[in-house]
Amino acid sequence: MTAIASWPGRAEDWLDDRGKGAWIAAMVLGFIFFWPVGLALLAYMIWGKRMFGKSCNRSHRSHRHAWAAHQPSGNAAFDAYKSDMLKRLEDEQSAFTDFLKRLREAKDKAEFDQFMDDRARRRADEARSVEPSM
Secondary structure: HHHHHHHHHHHHHHHHHHHHHHHHHHHHHHHHHHHHHHOOOOOOOOOOOOOOOOOHHHHHHHHHHHHHHHHOOOOHHHHHHHHHHHHHHHHHHHHHHHHHHHHHHHHHHHHHHHHHHHHHHHHHHHHHHHHHOO
């Protein structure tokens, strides 16, 4: 009996892990296959605060963890290590972001140079084809 009673909770957790899109997809499929199921899911999402609440929002969970990372633990040595490690990770993230920016700029420049070369080649071909042959 407990396995049967716990499947709605497991299904709810499974849908919560996948976000609002999974809830909406389940509702649409419910309407397609058996409309009362879709209607029940819609009612549950609205009145159970699933549609507009933060229980399906993954970013809410990540903000909670980010906030906890900056809270002191009470151990001075650990807090110093943690702040040093967070600073190092922020520096690495900044360096990686700069690297990606330079990579995108190099790719854009290469594509633009190729475009300009192709354009010059086309104009030269057009000029040769227009010249009168003697």
